[in-house]
Amino acid sequence: MKFEQRTILSLLTSALAVVLCVSCIAQEYEVNFRQYRESDGISNEQIRSLLFSSDGYLYVGTSEGLNRFDGTEFFVWRHDHQDQMSIAGNVISDLFEDTQGRIWIATLDGGICRFDPRNQSFKRLFLPSRTDGQNISLTYCISIDDNNNVLV
Numbered sequence: 400m401k402f403e404q405r406t407i408l409s410l411l412t413s414a415l416a417v418v419l420c421v422s423c424i425a426q427e428y429e430v431n432f433r434q435y436r437e438s439d440g441i442s443n444e445q446i447r448s449l450l451f452s453s454d455g456y457l458y459v460g461t462s463e464g465l466n467r468f469d470g471t472e473f474f475v476w477r478h479d480h481q482d483q484m485s486i487a488g489n490v491i492s493d494l495f496e497d498t499q500g501r502i503w504i505a506t507l508d509g510g511i512c513r514f515d516p517r518n519q520s521f522k523r524l525f526l527p528s529r530t531d532g533q534n535i536s537l538t539y540c541i542s543i544d545d546n547n548n549v550l551v
Contacts, residue, residue, distance in 0.1 A: 435468075435473075439473070440466075440472055440473035440475070441459065441461065441466050441468075441473050441475075442461050442463040442464040442465075442466050442473070442475045442477065443461035443462045443463035443464070444461075445461055445462040445463075446459055446460070446461055447460045447461060447462065447490070447491055447492055447493075448460035448491055448492060448493050448494045449494070450494035450495070450496060450502065452496050452500070452502065452516070453496060453500055454500060454516060455469075456468065456469055456516075457469075457470075458494050458502060459473075460491025460492065460493070460494050460504070461491060462489070462490050462491075463477065463489055463490075464476055464477040464478070464486065464489050464491070465477075465486055465491055465494075465504060465514070476514075476521070477489055478508075478509055483523070484520065484521060485521060486504065486506075486509070486512055486514070486521050487504065487506050487509035487510050487511060487512035487521070487523045487524075488506030488507065488508035488509020488510065489506070489508060489509070490506055490507040490508045491504060491505070491506055491507075492505045492506060492507050492538060492539050492540065493505040493538075493539065493540040493541050494541075495541050495542055495543060497543050497547070498547075500516060500517070501513050501514065501515050501516070502514040502516065503541050503543070503549065504541075505538040505539060505540055505541040505551065506538060507538070507539070509523075510523065510524065510525075510526055510538055511523075511524045511526055511538055511541060511549075511551065512524060526538070526551065538551055
């Protein structure tokens, strides 16, 4: 009798597990998408890079500047030729956040700069070419290794 009870209990447990697994697989997930356009405040619809920062913002690199999205609205930074403290370029190719919460920005038209969200400031970085010593303005990607070396 004990063997039959164990067998029945085992079969019931297995059947319950199968039912639970099938119901988990059969669940539908609703995914909502919202498309943002320039009329919603984003600088350009051609998105080149995305970064979710540690402080909860979504940084969006486009062909027309850097955008910060807080879930409701966009704030946009664009290069200003007359302002040395503005972002280095408008065509953002890559974004990376370092351990201090600063955003490193690679551009296709102005080189590299670093954005400090705490004081909302940009710092342009000079990256000399090996051939002529001029600033390299065309940068595709940026990262930082475990020793805090910036890799371009």
